[in-house]
Amino acid sequence: MALALGVHIIFASLGISIPLIIIAAEIIGTKINDPHYIVFAKRLAVVFIILFAVGTASGTIVALTLALVWPKFMALAGQVAISTMYIEVFVFFIESIFLGIYAVSWNKFKGKYTHAIVGIPIVIGAAASAALITSLNAFMNTPVGFNIQNYLKIGSVTGVSPLAVFSSPTTFIEVSHVITTAYFTGTFIVIGFLTYKLMHEKDKLLKMYYKKMVRFVFFIAVIATILAVYTGINSIANLYHTQPEKYAAIEANFYPTTYAPEHLGGILVNGKFIDYINIPYLQSILATGTPNGSVPGLSDYSKSTWPPLIVHVMFDFLVGTGFAIGLFILFILLLEFLKKKPFENKIVLTLTVFVSIISIFMLEDGWVMAELARQPWIIYNVLLVSSAANYSTNIIPAGIAIIVFYIIIIPFTALVIKKIFEKRDLVKELLL
Amino acid sequence: MNFLYLLNYFILSIFLTLFGLEVGIALLFLLPFKKYYIILQKYLAPIWEVEGTFAVFYVVNLIATYPLAVPVIGALYVFPALIGGLFLIARNAFLAYSEYADWHKDVHLKIYSLATIIIAFILTAIVGSAISGNGVNLKIFMPMFMTMFLNPFNLVLFASIALLGIAAASIIFSITELKYASAIFIAIAIIGMLYVISIYMHYAIMNLLSAPSILIAMIIFLLVVISLHIANNKISGILFAAWLVSAINLFGVIAYPYFFGGNINITDFLTNSASANAILNITIIGGTVLTLSLLYLIYASYIKKENK
Numbered sequence: 001m002a003l004a005l006g007v008h009i010i011f012a013s014l015g016i017s018i019p020l021i022i023i024a025a026e027i028i029g030t031k032i033n034d035p036h037y038i039v040f041a042k043r044l045a046v047v048f049i050i051l052f053a054v055g056t057a058s059g060t061i062v063a064l065t066l067a068l069v070w071p072k073f074m075a076l077a078g079q080v081a082i083s084t085m086y087i088e089v090f091v092f093f094i095e096s097i098f099l100g101i102y103a104v105s106w107n108k109f110k111g112k113y114t115h116a117i118v119g120i121p122i123v124i125g126a127a128a129s130a131a132l133i134t135s136l137n138a139f140m141n142t143p144v145g146f147n148i149q150n151y152l153k154i155g156s157v158t159g160v161s162p163l164a165v166f167s168s169p170t171t172f173i174e175v176s177h178v179i180t181t182a183y184f185t186g187t188f189i190v191i192g193f194l195t196y197k198l199m200h201e202k203d204k205l206l207k208m209y210y211k212k213m214v215r216f217v218f219f220i221a222v223i224a225t226i227l228a229v230y231t232g233i234n235s236i237a238n239l240y241h242t243q244p245e246k247y248a249a250i251e252a253n254f255y256p257t258t259y260a261p262e263h264l265g266g267i268l269v270n271g272k273f274i275d276y277i278n279i280p281y282l283q284s285i286l287a288t289g290t291p292n293g294s295v296p297g298l299s300d301y302s303k304s305t306w307p308p309l310i311v312h313v314m315f316d317f318l319v320g321t322g323f324a325i326g327l328f329i330l331f332i333l334l335l336e337f338l339k340k341k342p343f344e345n346k347i348v349l350t351l352t353v354f355v356s357i358i359s360i361f362m363l364e365d366g367w368v369m370a371e372l373a374r375q376p377w378i379i380y381n382v383l384l385v386s387s388a389a390n391y392s393t394n395i396i397p398a399g400i401a402i403i404v405f406y407i408i409i410i411p412f413t414a415l416v417i418k419k420i421f422e423k424r425d426l427v428k429e430l431l432l
Numbered sequence: 433m434n435f436l437y438l439l440n441y442f443i444l445s446i447f448l449t450l451f452g453l454e455v456g457i458a459l460l461f462l463l464p465f466k467k468y469y470i471i472l473q474k475y476l477a478p479i480w481e482v483e484g485t486f487a488v489f490y491v492v493n494l495i496a497t498y499p500l501a502v503p504v505i506g507a508l509y510v511f512p513a514l515i516g517g518l519f520l521i522a523r524n525a526f527l528a529y530s531e532y533a534d535w536h537k538d539v540h541l542k543i544y545s546l547a548t549i550i551i552a553f554i555l556t557a558i559v560g561s562a563i564s565g566n567g568v569n570l571k572i573f574m575p576m577f578m579t580m581f582l583n584p585f586n587l588v589l590f591a592s593i594a595l596l597g598i599a600a601a602s603i604i605f606s607i608t609e610l611k612y613a614s615a616i617f618i619a620i621a622i623i624g625m626l627y628v629i630s631i632y633m634h635y636a637i638m639n640l641l642s643a644p645s646i647l648i649a650m651i652i653f654l655l656v657v658i659s660l661h662i663a664n665n666k667i668s669g670i671l672f673a674a675w676l677v678s679a680i681n682l683f684g685v686i687a688y689p690y691f692f693g694g695n696i697n698i699t700d701f702l703t704n705s706a707s708a709n710a711i712l713n714i715t716i717i718g719g720t721v722l723t724l725s726l727l728y729l730i731y732a733s734y735i736k737k738e739n740k
Contacts, residue, residue, distance in 0.1 A: 069506075093722050
């Protein structure tokens, strides 16, 4: 399940961000009459279609696994929160239809921007799909839409409000963070590929093309990064109210404190962190807005419901790399401002590829941390992971089958995309 | 009759019709009909895409309609469903190989066909077991895999689906060599299915016989389709697909409300009324937007001409 989700979120992030890049490139290319942007949009659309097909298969496996591996979870979610997945099916259908129209209608519309406008439902559909599926995850963190007390007492679901799932205390905050981080990771993966090509390209025309496209996607990535940081801070602050146990584990707070410092790093020894760096008052300020604000501690809760403390290390990795990437982006912007042409500098290019790889680790780290920090609950304070799981021994060979799926599908997808572009002459396309 | 049950069966019928057609195409790839490979492959991609989307739609609708049945389905079918997933990978991979790779195209196509047929066998066992109750111990909700796969109901059902699939492909793609054979295949498949259903789901056959007008209408519909096919009328392909969808839905009606050979009443697993209303409203709104989008797709793809 973890592997299926771990791979699917990479496909999903690309599936959310690539349509935005394609449509933005087409609109800019049309507006300034620059064929480089149009060629880029066309080529990226081909990549997107293949990723879309593979992402669909991986999404199907995730949906199937959810139902078969966590049957009791799906039985409850199916009665209360299924409208998220159900609407997503229609959104996905519509996205597929407009992708089909977009792919076959490059030369069919008279209006200058009509073809790009046809692509907008793909951008909206991709983001809406993410929002809907994330709403189900928000339901797992802050369950709403049914009588929880009654369910805990007698085990039956009553007082159902099927659309309440869209307005849980974490829905908006989680959705905004997931979409912006998907744009962040997706754009940086594209930048990483373009930068790699730029570094290894000898042809002058192609070098110019790659440099232009790196700068263009970088501009989108900067906006995505700013929004991802802002929504990330909101997410952590929201945990303080909605999931204090999760908050305390992530911040490594063993006791409730006022004037709480931000703990950075540290080594986990016998269930406690040692040798960490303290930044005085910062945690209280970030969580409550005041230096004397009180923050929760794990000691307020039964040890049996503490999340694994490794989540603090994972959170530090996220904050640390995010901070470093933020500084790197500011450095590039400064060089751009000083007209120093950062994307002609080999060190900057190498670091850009490195950042692109790190962004994938950040995405994985963020999701794993968010899910681990809810443990031992699959639905917070309602259903334990151990109660929701399917204990059939038949699941083991089936699990191996899923691992095989991903071992085959990832290199194969890369091979297919490589083969397709080997047959298409980029110079010819740019000169046409 | 519960509307959600009908909706769920309708989605299943679209998926099964498309999948049956794909099984027919896969079988033709294994038979000496090489001159039809190009046309079969050309139409396989769109069939495959729509069918895949309907498979996801069916799974989500099943969970939404019968959420309480998910633990039962998980306990009984997790192994065959995920093993089916393994063959699904092989099917997708080798179909893509045969599309894009320039080497061993025929070998790739044959492996794709075998994988598709194995998926059909597994799927038939799961669906057949859920409707007939074969291969499951309902007292302790345990699967019995040997019986699930190798029982007369499943074997006849699988053979019938294979024959109907070949007939559907030969009617839709005008395979002249199978012009008359396809009519015989349809007859054998229907007799076979009715026979095993009468043994394992006697109540369903009794329900069917209690509404002879519907039965006669279905027979006349089928005879018209076969006559048009023999007269080389191109509309026969679409009509046969419509007949298959109608027949699967008719089966759903006569089997209602039972699954597992009449032992489990499916209405016991239905979702609550609030969620049921939400599903209906979402289906109506989503279905309307979807239909309009599909019409626009047809206009943009097939009617609108390219600018010069």
